[in-house]
Amino acid sequence: MDLTLKVWRQNGPQDAGRMETYPVSGVSPDMSFLEMMDMMNDQIIRNGGDPVAFDHDCREGICGMCSMFINGEAHGPNRGTTTCQLHMRSFKDGDTITIEPWRASAFPVVKDLAVDRSSFDRVIQSGGYISVNTSGETLDANAIPVPKGQADDAFSAATCIGCGACVATCKNASAMLFVSAKVSQFALLPQGQPERATRVQRMVEQMDKEGFGNCTNTGACAVECPKGIDLSNIARMNRDYLSASAKEE
Amino acid sequence: MLESKIPSGPLAEKWTSHKDHINLVNPANKRLIDVIVVGTGLAGSSASASLAEMGYNVKAFCFQDSPRRAHSIAAQGGINAAKNYQNDGDSVYRLFYDTVKGGDYRSREANVHRLAEVSTSIIDQCVAQGVPFAREYGGLLDNRSFGGVQVSRTFYAKGQTGQQLLLGAYSALSRQISKGKVEMFTRHEMMDVVVVDGKCRGIIARNLITGELERHSAHAVVLASGGYGNVFFLSTNAMGSNVSAAWKAHKKGAYMANPCFTQIHPTCIPVSGEHQSKLTLMSESLRNDGRIWVPAKKEDAEAIRKGTKRATNIAEEDRDYYLERRYPAFGNLVPRDVASRAAKERCDAGFGVNETGEAVFLDYASAFLRYGKTEASIRGLSNPSEAEIIRLGKEVVKAKYGNLFDMYKQIAADDPYETPMKIYPAVHYTMGGLWVDYNLMTSVPGLYATGEANFSDHGANRLGASALMQGLADGYFVLPYTIGDYLSDDIRTGAISADSPEFEAAEKGVQDRIDQLVNNNGTIPVDDFHRRLGRIMWNECGMSRSEVGLKQAISDIRTLREEFFRDVRVPGSAGEFNPELDKAGRVADFLELGELMCKDALERSESCGGHFREEFRTPEGEALRDDENFAFVSAWEFTGDPSESNLHKEDLKFENIELKQRSYK
Numbered sequence: 016m017d018l019t020l021k022v023w024r025q026n027g028p029q030d031a032g033r034m035e036t037y038p039v040s041g042v043s044p045d046m047s048f049l050e051m052m053d054m055m056n057d058q059i060i061r062n063g064g065d066p067v068a069f070d071h072d073c074r075e076g077i078c079g080m081c082s083m084f085i086n087g088e089a090h091g092p093n094r095g096t097t098t099c100q101l102h103m104r105s106f107k108d109g110d111t112i113t114i115e116p117w118r119a120s121a122f123p124v125v126k127d128l129a130v131d132r133s134s135f136d137r138v139i140q141s142g143g144y145i146s147v148n149t150s151g152e153t154l155d156a157n158a159i160p161v162p163k164g165q166a167d168d169a170f171s172a173a174t175c176i177g178c179g180a181c182v183a184t185c186k187n188a189s190a191m192l193f194v195s196a197k198v199s200q201f202a203l204l205p206q207g208q209p210e211r212a213t214r215v216q217r218m219v220e221q222m223d224k225e226g227f228g229n230c231t232n233t234g235a236c237a238v239e240c241p242k243g244i245d246l247s248n249i250a251r252m253n254r255d256y257l258s259a260s261a262k263e264e
Numbered sequence: 265m266l267e268s269k270i271p272s273g274p275l276a277e278k279w280t281s282h283k284d285h286i287n288l289v290n291p292a293n294k295r296l297i298d299v300i301v302v303g304t305g306l307a308g309s310s311a312s313a314s315l316a317e318m319g320y321n322v323k324a325f326c327f328q329d330s331p332r333r334a335h336s337i338a339a340q341g342g343i344n345a346a347k348n349y350q351n352d353g354d355s356v357y358r359l360f361y362d363t364v365k366g367g368d369y370r371s372r373e374a375n376v377h378r379l380a381e382v383s384t385s386i387i388d389q390c391v392a393q394g395v396p397f398a399r400e401y402g403g404l405l406d407n408r409s410f411g412g413v414q415v416s417r418t419f420y421a422k423g424q425t426g427q428q429l430l431l432g433a434y435s436a437l438s439r440q441i442s443k444g445k446v447e448m449f450t451r452h453e454m455m456d457v458v459v460v461d462g463k464c465r466g467i468i469a470r471n472l473i474t475g476e477l478e479r480h481s482a483h484a485v486v487l488a489s490g491g492y493g494n495v496f497f498l499s500t501n502a503m504g505s506n507v508s509a510a511w512k513a514h515k516k517g518a519y520m521a522n523p524c525f526t527q528i529h530p531t532c533i534p535v536s537g538e539h540q541s542k543l544t545l546m547s548e549s550l551r552n553d554g555r556i557w558v559p560a561k562k563e564d565a566e567a568i569r570k571g572t573k574r575a576t577n578i579a580e581e582d583r584d585y586y587l588e589r590r591y592p593a594f595g596n597l598v599p600r601d602v603a604s605r606a607a608k609e610r611c612d613a614g615f616g617v618n619e620t621g622e623a624v625f626l627d628y629a630s631a632f633l634r635y636g637k638t639e640a641s642i643r644g645l646s647n648p649s650e651a652e653i654i655r656l657g658k659e660v661v662k663a664k665y666g667n668l669f670d671m672y673k674q675i676a677a678d679d680p681y682e683t684p685m686k687i688y689p690a691v692h693y694t695m696g697g698l699w700v701d702y703n704l705m706t707s708v709p710g711l712y713a714t715g716e717a718n719f720s721d722h723g724a725n726r727l728g729a730s731a732l733m734q735g736l737a738d739g740y741f742v743l744p745y746t747i748g749d750y751l752s753d754d755i756r757t758g759a760i761s762a763d764s765p766e767f768e769a770a771e772k773g774v775q776d777r778i779d780q781l782v783n784n785n786g787t788i789p790v791d792d793f794h795r796r797l798g799r800i801m802w803n804e805c806g807m808s809r810s811e812v813g814l815k816q817a818i819s820d821i822r823t824l825r826e827e828f829f830r831d832v833r834v835p836g837s838a839g840e841f842n843p844e845l846d847k848a849g850r851v852a853d854f855l856e857l858g859e860l861m862c863k864d865a866l867e868r869s870e871s872c873g874g875h876f877r878e879e880f881r882t883p884e885g886e887a888l889r890d891d892e893n894f895a896f897v898s899a900w901e902f903t904g905d906p907s908e909s910n911l912h913k914e915d916l917k918f919e920n921i922e923l924k925q926r927s928y929k
Binding site for chain 1 (some may be wrong): 310313314317327328330331332333335337338347349351382385386387389390392393394396397398399400401402403404405421422424427428431433434435436438439441448450473474500502503504513540541542544577601632671674675677695709740741756786787789799833835836840841843844
């Protein structure tokens with residue numbers, strides 16, 4: 016396959032940035048999207064140029080590091096797929112593909128397609144945990160039975176990979192899907208109950224402080240989420256937040 | 265001298281009595297002590313969180329943009345623990361025994377027993393943290409079985425167990441970061457360790473965004489930097505996984521133990537072409553229910569390779585379920601090294617089933633039927649049709665392994681619910697690593713290694729679902745105790761200065777290497793060298809090894825290393841975000857490690873576990889150990905040239921387990 020790539024180049028957070036065009040030829044349909052990017056960079060390096068910086072690591076859809084906005088969609092055209100799992104068979108010979116970074120003020124560009132998502136870490140640090148010491152001297156694991164349905168729902172919420180596709184997709188750059196997934200995981204488990212109210216309050220507060228936008232219920236985040244995190248998590252978070260705030264007063 | 269410091273006394277009491285007698289640091293003094301932890305996977309995050317909770321000042325480092333992305337996240341199948349929830353006769357002793365036997369009797373009894381002892385606490389701890397393990401309808405935890413054992417002791421969270429455990433450890437770490445007890449350095453790479461007066465006292469780190477070098481001092485340093493499977497270029501490791509932290513420590517005096525012990529995992533998606541950048545694992549848990557086969561007739565295999573026949577066209581009696589045939593007692597659940605070699609044997613004999621001839625089938629058809637029948641019975645369906653049974657069976661399989669089946673479909677563009685998966689062995693894990701004593705301290709005082717970065721628990725072959733167990737055992741329950749014994753001497757030391765000549769010299773060494781790479785003016789990109797190194801390693805130091813091949817490999821690697829330093833092209837500068845420069849530094853280290861691995865494989869004139877020397881095999885083609893001459897750990901001391909490394913031997917004493925020819929028949 017021969018392709019034309021239009022790639023966002025930006026030399027750090029202060030640079031204005033611009034699109035640049037790169038032709039690539041000899042792309043195999045079995046390549047992953049990132050292997051196609053490797054091939055492009057190989058050509059750039061051999062020609063003495065500056066390769067395109069992008070984040071990636073596990074290349075099997077679980078670490079959440081890869082983050083490309085491809086033809087106007089987070090992680091490209093396929094549902095339930097991260098960029099690293101997207102294969103070139105999803106494109107046609109002769110296609111022009113635009114590749115941009117996640118765009119959100121809470122995710123400043125590091126270089127080209129790589130962005131800084133440390134705001135997500137700070138949201139988790141604000142309360143995304145159960146306060147238990149790691150002594151191992153806790154209850155026997157089977158002393159806390161959890162109904163299977165509830166356990167499965169908690170697991171589904173917990174499968175969020177923290178990639179930020181929800182933020183990149185949202186017209187308001189809202190992080191509600193990400194935050195609500197963690198809030199829900201613990202809200203659904205007995206172990207998460209003691210801190211349930213303070214957790215949601217702190218995490219929402221931190222989320223706002225980081226400059227993420229608000230949720231206007233368009234649901235685009237859930238459509239583009241590579242792990243299928245459900246929109247109902249946001250409803251649960253809103254409910255918990257409201258009731259926590261009401262109790263406080 | 266190598267001193268393993270294994271406590272005396274009966275095996276089952278060693279750890280408890282050791283904990284009772286080692287020195288402690290009182291809470292007020294812990295506040296005066298700094299510890300650096302490199303890596304934030306299971307071993308690193310758990311260690312950082314635990315040390316900070318205890319009161320130490322922790323600095324944690326990872327090269328990723330967040331600690332949550334460390335490669336433990338990608339572990340799929342599960343984590344072992346001797347809970348015996350399934351009432352199938354499991355016990356701490358059995359987990360210990362299975363692990364030593366699975367490792368082909370090349371691990372330390374005392375370390376493995378400790379691992380089995382603390383395994384149960386891991387599950388309790390993780391549940392308390394809110395890790396959503398799979399549960400049964402009664403609300404209690406579910407288990408599955410894994411290779412090399414005859415009990416069900418593996419806890420899991422679908423095919424995402426590593427992710428859930430790491431997020432648990434990350435949450436514990438995040439809690440300590442929020443308290444200010446851990447200072448977290450993301451997008452930082454450890455470039456060297458600093459040794460002052462014979463003790464490890466800090467590291468040189470590089471800020472990967474700005475390129476700046478930083479000096480960080482501490483009273484002790486913990487390397488939880490993972491394994492080195494990426495020396496093969498193609499592996500199931502993440503792209504960034506590297507040996508550099510461990511290798512830099514090795515060059516500063518830490519011995520590298522059993523570097524040739526590499527795990528080749530039997531069930532990975534086969535290589536599809538030259539462009540391939542990494543391989544994807546299909547969890548071993550799939551061998552629970554899937555059956556592995558190739559056609560029994562060569563002409564059928566050829567027809568499948570040409571595309572004129574499909575797996576579903578091969579009649580039942582024309583299929584060779586070779587694992588069930590060769591190993592009736594364990595069948596598809598033999599350990600990984602055995603399963604991998606058996607796949608290679610069939611493919612080398614001409615029975616492979618994809619275009620390259622390097623693939624076998626993993627078939628779920630009989631599992632669909634089996635689960636479907638049970639499900640139909642639960643639902644009280646009378647006389648269900650076969651189609652109905654299969655449909656129900658697929659639903660059950662989807663609930664258990666859905667994400668793995670989806671992943672296969674995305675990568676291979678083939679629907680595993682309809683046709684069997686094609687799989688082939690790939691590099692997955694390294695049992696070898698930094699030599700550590702019972703306290704997890706390397707041969708450099710004050711420098712520790714945990715998790716995959718050390719060599720201690722898995723011998724010559726790791727059993728499935730044991731890597732997660734070891735990472736968390738080391739980080740939550742072993743290191744936090746044993747490090748106190750060493751640090752108790754440091755309560756009056758005060759803060760360690762980062763202005764000493766040792767720090768100065770280490771920083772200069774790092775700067776010189778970086779300057780050399782960016783100013784090289786070569787013509788060939790880093791990946792090109794990495795691929796070529798990988799090919800040498802896979803062909804000569806992979807699933808089977810020989811004296812002739814290993815000698816050739818050593819010479820080829822030396823030539824390649826010279827070419828690398830002559831002609832590698834690293835674009836950009838040192839003072840900016842420059843992923844190619846990061847990669848170049850790591851590949852330079854792999855180019856040295858590869859040579860040591862081959863040397864280690866050459867010196868070990870026996871076959872054991874994943875180390876299969878063609879010259880040493882039983883008449884049935886199984887690995888032939890030589891306990892008389894090789895029941896030892898090879899610990900290599902760096903002398904300036906990998907081929908000239910000094911060998912130190914730690915004899916392995918088996919006082920509780922009788923050494924036997926490993927049999928899974």
